[in-house]
Every structure is written in structure tokens, then in C-alpha cells.
Amino acid sequence: MDVAVDLVVPVKELRRAKSRLAPAVADLPGDDADREQAHRSLALALARDTLAAARAAHRVGRLVVVTIESGDRLGAAGEPREVVHDDGGGLNAAIHAGEAHLRRSGSRAVAALQADLPALRPEELDDALARAAAVFAGGAPAAVVADHEGTGTTLLVAAPGRPLRPRFGPGSARAHTRAGAVPLDGDWPGLRGDVDTVADLARARALGTGPATSAWSEDRAHHAV
Ligand SMILES: Nc1nc2c(ncn2[C@@H]2O[C@H](COP(=O)(O)OP(=O)(O)OP(=O)(O)O)[C@@H](O)[C@H]2O)c(=O)[nH]1
Numbered sequence: 291m292d293v294a295v296d297l298v299v300p301v302k303e304l305r306r307a308k309s310r311l312a313p314a315v316a317d318l319p320g321d322d323a324d325r326e327q328a329h330r331s332l333a334l335a336l337a338r339d340t341l342a343a344a345r346a347a348h349r350v351g352r353l354v355v356v357t358i359e360s361g362d363r364l365g366a367a368g369e370p371r372e373v374v375h376d377d378g379g380g381l382n383a384a385i386h387a388g389e390a391h392l393r394r395s396g397s398r399a400v401a402a403l404q405a406d407l408p409a410l411r412p413e414e415l416d417d418a419l420a421r422a423a424a425v426f427a428g429g430a431p432a433a434v435v436a437d438h439e440g441t442g443t444t445l446l447v448a449a450p451g452r453p454l455r456p457r458f459g460p461g462s463a464r465a466h467t468r469a470g471a472v473p474l475d476g477d478w479p480g481l482r483g484d485v486d487t488v489a490d491l492a493r494a495r496a497l498g499t500g501p502a503t504s505a506w507s508e509d510r511a512h513h514a515v
């Protein structure tokens with residue numbers, strides 16, 4: 291299968307990330323520092339599972355993580371990965387920085403994937419990227435995969451040679467389609483399964499999460515009071 295895109299994955303500073311998931315650790319024993327550690331571990335697990343699935347997709351070429359965290363911490367030890375420093379300008383600025391890094395070294399086709407998709411399957415990403423290539427053949431400048439609620443964006447793909455123009459944030463699915471991106475149809479529950487809340491986490495667990503999030507959940511079940 292042909293490589294379709296180079297991928298930008300933004301990963302927020304773990305100690306500030308996933309604030310809406312604080313209730314997932316609220317009933318754990320110990321003190322606030324213990325619960326904050328468990329919260330950071332959850333954000334890390336979500337990112338690790340997303341990155342591992344993205345890395346395994348055949349249609350993904352280079353994978354650039356934009357973050358202030360260490361690349362080693364985010365992925366399996368020794369796995370080659372490009373890391374771009376997040377300068378603190380927020381999500382869309384981080385994606386721009388990843389895109390600029392890729393374009394500087396000759397990339398023509400760029401996509402952005404959220405890092406909170408612990409039930410993502412590589413085949414889903416490959417299928418979505420194949421669908422994107424089909425809409426680009428019809429002249430579309432970009433393609434978008436909405437989240438399971440239909441309001442957010444989990445994947446934004448620019449047509450070869452076209453800019454990504456990320457408009458992530460609340461209501462981003464609509465913002466991306468208004469800017470010309472074609473929404474992609476497809477039964478991709480893992481790709482659409484971003485985890486913002488405890489209910490989203492339960493939903494992802496029912497789909498089947500990757501090893502890091504599954505290990506976190508087992509550990510949590512063991513420690514909950
Ligand atoms: N590098 C980088 N990634 C970000 C930033 N903000 C959000 N992200 C990433 O963008 C994706 C979606 O982020 P959100 O769902 O808004 O996550 P969040 O801000 O951690 O969550 P909440 O605190 O609950 O709003 C995740 O992959 C985050 O890691 C940022 O400022 N820099």
C-alpha cells in the first residue's frame with residue numbers, strides 16, 4: 291500500500307492535559323499528588339496508544355509529535371520518531387509548527403491526528419487516508435474525520451501540495467468543512483473515539499483500548515477504593 295501522508299500529532303504538556311478527565315482519578319486513594327500523577331499517566335497512556343496505532347498504519351510516512359515532553363517517554367524505547375518543540379502557542383500553533391517542520395524537509399502531503407484516540411486501529415487510519423485520497427482525486431483541498439459526537443475533529447488531511455489550515459477547537463468539524471474540507475464517511479469507531487470525559491473513556495474501553503490505556507485501567511481498578 292502506498293504511503294499517503296506525513297502525520298502531525300500534537301501532545302499537550304501532560305501535567306496540563308485532559309483536565310476533563312480529572313474525575314477519572316478523583317476516587318483514587320492517596321493525596322492530591324498521587325491523583326495528579328495518575329491523571330498524567332492516563333494522558334500519557336492515551337497518547338502512547340494513539341501514537342503506536344498511527345505508527346503501524348501503512349499509509350503513514352513520517353510521524354512528527356509536537357510536544358514539550360520527551361519523545362522517548364511518549365513511545366516505545368528506541369523507536370525512531372521526530373519531535374518538534376511546542377512553543378506554548380496552543381493546539382493550532384503546535385500543528386502549524388509540525389506542518390512547517392515537515393514541509394521544510396520536502397513533505398507534500400500532511401495530516402493532523404489528535405493524540406487522545408486509545409482505541410484507534412491502524413486499519414481505520416489506513417482506510418480513512420484511502421478515502422481522503424479518493425476525495426482529493428475529485429478536487430477537494432482537504433478531508434476531515436469528525437469525532438463520535440460529530441462536533442470535533444480527530445483527523446484533518448490536506449490534499450497533496452495544499453496547506454493544512456487547522457481550525458481545531460470547539461466545533462472544529464464544522465469549521466473545517468466550512469473551510470472546504472470534505473467530511474469522510476466511514477465506520478471508524480476507534481478513529482472517531484476521542485477521550486475527553488470519563489464517559490468517553492468507558493466508551494473507548496468497550497471498543498478495546500491499546501495496551502497502555504488498558505494497563506492504566508487495570509491498575510486503576512486495582513487501586514480504587
Ligand atoms: N502540542 C500541543 N497539543 C495540544 C495542545 N492543546 C491540545 N493538544 C492536543 O490536542 C488534542 C486534543 O486536545 P483536547 O481534547 O482539547 O485536550 P486537552 O486540552 O488536553 O483537554 P481538556 O483539558 O480536557 O480540554 C490532544 O491530542 C492534545 O494533546 C497544545 O497546546 N499543544
Ligand SMILES: C=C(OP(=O)(O)O)C(=O)O
Nearest residue numbers: 442443458459462484486
Ligand atoms: C480540539 C478538539 O478536540 P476536543 O473537542 O476533544 O477538545 C477538536 O475537536 O477540534
